Amino acid sequence: MGFRREITTRDGSTHANAYYKVSSVKISHHAKRASISLMVWKDQDARNANKATLSGVPGKKSFVALNKGEVTDYDTYFAPTVIDAADKNPVSQAYVYAKAQINDPAIVDIDPDV
Numbered sequence: 001m002g003f004r005r006e007i008t009t010r011d012g013s014t015h016a017n018a019y020y021k022v023s024s025v026k027i028s029h030h031a032k033r034a035s036i037s038l039m040v041w042k043d044q045d046a047r048n049a050n051k052a053t054l055s056g057v058p059g060k061k062s063f064v065a066l067n068k069g070e071v072t073d074y075d076t077y078f079a080p081t082v083i084d085a086a087d088k089n090p091v092s093q094a095y096v097y098a099k100a101q102i103n104d105p106a107i108v109d110i111d112p113d114v
Contacts, residue, residue: 003107003110004017004018005108009055009056019043022098032066032072034074034078060101
């Protein structure tokens with residue numbers, strides 16, 4: 001599971017199929033907080049070959065869903081009522097949340113079996 005998108009790293013290199021993978025998901029239901037981290041490779045082949053991740057990736061690679069206000073990102077993506085749904089789990093929700101935060105309509109989901 002992962003997603004890809006085109007990015008230009010800080011050194012000016014363009015990666016048409018940069019591959020993003022969730023590397024950690026931490027949820028505290030007591031604090032109503034979730035944090036996720038992503039790793040980014042130049043493409044899925046680089047990830048599958050255990051090559052180094054990209055440096056200088058633009059934007060954030062970690063996000064925190066906090067409990068602020070009446071309806072929060074935590075409530076929308078990570079609350080037990082959401083996670084316990086038949087087709088959801090913490091990792092799949094981390095991808096949904098990361099894609100919403102990155103907000104790039106060109107993101108392409110990658111099937112884990114490809």
